[in-house]
Amino acid sequence: MEDQFLILLNGLSFAMLLFLVSVGFTLQFSVLGVLNLAHGSFYMLGVFLAITVAMFMGNYAGNFWIGLLLAPLLVAAFGAFLEWSLLRRIYIRDVLFQYLFTYTWILIIDDLVLMIWGARYSIISLPPIFSAPVNFLGVTFSSYRLFIILLGLLVAGLLWFFLQKTKAGMIVRAASVNREMVGALGVNTPLLFTAVFALGAWLAGVGGVLVAPLQTAYAGMGLDIIVDCFIVVVIGGMGSIKGAFWAALTLGMLRAFGIAYVPQVEMALSYLLMAVILIIRPRGFFGREEA
Amino acid sequence: MLKVDTINTYYGSSHILQDVSLTVNQGEVVALLGRNGVGKTTTMRSIMGLTPPRSGEVYYCGHKINTLPPYRINRLGIGYVPEDRQVFPDLTVEENLLVAQRSRNSKKGEEWTREKVYELFPELAKMPNRLAGRMSGGEQQMLTIARTLVGNPDLLLLDEPSEGLAPKVVLNLLDVLKVIKKSISILLAEQNAVFALSLADRCYIMEKGKTVYEAAAEEIRENKDIQKKYLIF
Ligand SMILES: Nc1ncnc2c1ncn2[C@@H]1O[C@H](COP(=O)(O)OP(=O)(O)OP(=O)(O)O)[C@@H](O)[C@H]1O
Ligand SMILES: [Mg+2]
Numbered sequence: 291m292e293d294q295f296l297i298l299l300n301g302l303s304f305a306m307l308l309f310l311v312s313v314g315f316t317l318q319f320s321v322l323g324v325l326n327l328a329h330g331s332f333y334m335l336g337v338f339l340a341i342t343v344a345m346f347m348g349n350y351a352g353n354f355w356i357g358l359l360l361a362p363l364l365v366a367a368f369g370a371f372l373e374w375s376l377l378r379r380i381y382i383r384d385v386l387f388q389y390l391f392t393y394t395w396i397l398i399i400d401d402l403v404l405m406i407w408g409a410r411y412s413i414i415s416l417p418p419i420f421s422a423p424v425n426f427l428g429v430t431f432s433s434y435r436l437f438i439i440l441l442g443l444l445v446a447g448l449l450w451f452f453l454q455k456t457k458a459g460m461i462v463r464a465a466s467v468n469r470e471m472v473g474a475l476g477v478n479t480p481l482l483f484t485a486v487f488a489l490g491a492w493l494a495g496v497g498g499v500l501v502a503p504l505q506t507a508y509a510g511m512g513l514d515i516i517v518d519c520f521i522v523v524v525i526g527g528m529g530s531i532k533g534a535f536w537a538a539l540t541l542g543m544l545r546a547f548g549i550a551y552v553p554q555v556e557m558a559l560s561y562l563l564m565a566v567i568l569i570i571r572p573r574g575f576f577g578r579e580e581a
Numbered sequence: 582m583l584k585v586d587t588i589n590t591y592y593g594s595s596h597i598l599q600d601v602s603l604t605v606n607q608g609e610v611v612a613l614l615g616r617n618g619v620g621k622t623t624t625m626r627s628i629m630g631l632t633p634p635r636s637g638e639v640y641y642c643g644h645k646i647n648t649l650p651p652y653r654i655n656r657l658g659i660g661y662v663p664e665d666r667q668v669f670p671d672l673t674v675e676e677n678l679l680v681a682q683r684s685r686n687s688k689k690g691e692e693w694t695r696e697k698v699y700e701l702f703p704e705l706a707k708m709p710n711r712l713a714g715r716m717s718g719g720e721q722q723m724l725t726i727a728r729t730l731v732g733n734p735d736l737l738l739l740d741e742p743s744e745g746l747a748p749k750v751v752l753n754l755l756d757v758l759k760v761i762k763k764s765i766s767i768l769l770a771e772q773n774a775v776f777a778l779s780l781a782d783r784c785y786i787m788e789k790g791k792t793v794y795e796a797a798a799e800e801i802r803e804n805k806d807i808q809k810k811y812l813i814f
Contacts, residue, residue, distance in 0.1 A: 457679055460672060460680050463669070463672060464669040464676075467669055467670060467671060468667055470631060471663065471667045472680070473631075473651040473652045474629055474631060474651045474661045474663075475652075475655060475683075476655035476656050476681070476683050477652055478652050480650070
């Protein structure tokens with residue numbers, strides 16, 4: 291029983307990381323209509339920027355927190371610049387151009403990372419306050435992973451509040467069904483698109499920083515996470531925030547319990563789930579029905 | 582107030598509007614009549630910047646607007662009510678209005694607030710929390726108009742508001758528009774000429790992407806030859 295609970299907590303922490311990254315991906319898609327294949331590369335930038343901040347600060351205990359504050363902001367600024375300077379020029383183009391364009395940025399960012407950070411594999415140490423595990427509801431669990439779960443839930447809550455209760459959030463929801471009409475009603479859509487793209491990039495950056503102490507960083511890790519994002523978005527429903535949350539949870543659990551019970555086929559499980567969903571409910575948990 | 586000067590608009594390579602010109606004066610209701618597919622909607626979209634004309638100019642209150650993005654055109658005071666309603670289906674009535682709400686300096690004192698709009702559309706006041714996608718066609722039509730009103734336009738582009746509505750709802754709509762036209766100039770595209778002529782001061786008749794006839798509404802109401810020729814009744 292305790293074991294299962296521990297697996298559940300591990301699954302939750304993985305799910306929250308996945309949610310943070312894929313919700314940005316799905317948000318960008320729902321408002322801009324562009325599948326940003328380079329979204330995973332923004333996540334990777336978050337990881338490497340966190341490493342750089344940690345190196346700058348040396349052994350200063352607060353380096354992780356400064357990284358968590360700074361790195362996602364830098365990633366968001368980079369995203370905003372990319373949208374403003376280049377991406378907005380291809381909204382009217384065929385989606386193939388859009389895929390080609392965002393795919394190109396996977397390659398560019400991978401090379402940038404190799405140039406700046408090199409091919410070394412690096413990892414940062416856990417912030418000191420998370421060095422000891424905690425006793426949580428009767429099990430001994432990594433305090434850092436517990437922090438990830440809580441932060442993920444907090445971000446999910448804030449996003450929900452923003453989208454449901456603020457005027458800007460309503461505009462985002464309106465734009466996700468009808469961009470043209472939102473513009474005709476006086477909303478500065480170019481600015482909205484830049485802001486949403488930056489928010490998506492920021493979320494990827496947060497996910498990246500959180501992963502930095504858990505996983506060694508390598509150029510190319512963006513491609514790995516984008517595959518997971520795709521699975522989340524397909525299962526949850528294209529462009530659905532709620533869908534991203536529940537799909538990330540499902541996938542996180544599947545992976546955690548898969549590793550525990552059927553490690554040989556764990557890798558295949560998420561693809562299998564996606565295939566099943568595609569067959570029985572092609573629009574995913576919360577996807578919009580095709581008009 | 583609005584001057585459309587020999588515009589040509591294309592969808593891809595198909596040439597839709599051919600040298601269309603028209604004007605709307607302050608306080609006027611101008612109807613754009615014509616059958617299916619003659620280019621009424623395209624004219625509206627050209628003015629609004631949604632399908633910008635490839636040549637020709639559009640002026641609004643002294644501003645040249647044919648190169649501006651739709652949101653700038655809206656902020657200058659042109660409100661757009663699209664033909665197929667296009668309410669935001671996942672948003673409530675109240676949220677649909679909030680998204681569009683915009684105050685403009687020129688309107689101080691006589692702004693369309695949500696309260697005033699609810700007074701004009703008592704049906705909407707009864708269901709502020711209803712999802713727009715769950716409403717009837719007539720209710721959605723009222724909501725699109727209400728949504729554009731809270732943006733406080735000085736000129737309203739109304740595209741076939743009577744389309745697909747039950748006769749009783751059309752009468753209700755007529756009453757509403759009679760109130761609106763007291764303070765807002767209107768360019769009204771319609772296939773339903775009887776409906777349009779009961780509101781309009783002046784009319785343009787369109788055929789195949791061109792404005793072919795212009796007259797006072799009264800004149801068209803009385804001239805059976807014109808009615809027959811353009812088969813608009
Ligand atoms: N998106 C589009 N792509 C290509 N052609 C289009 C498009 N929209 C409209 N058209 C064509 O442009 C012409 C004018 O269409 P428009 O919608 O402006 O007519 P309308 O007068 O508004 O007709 P209706 O009374 O049916 O609303 C039509 O021949 C139509 O087939
Ligand atoms: Mg039309």
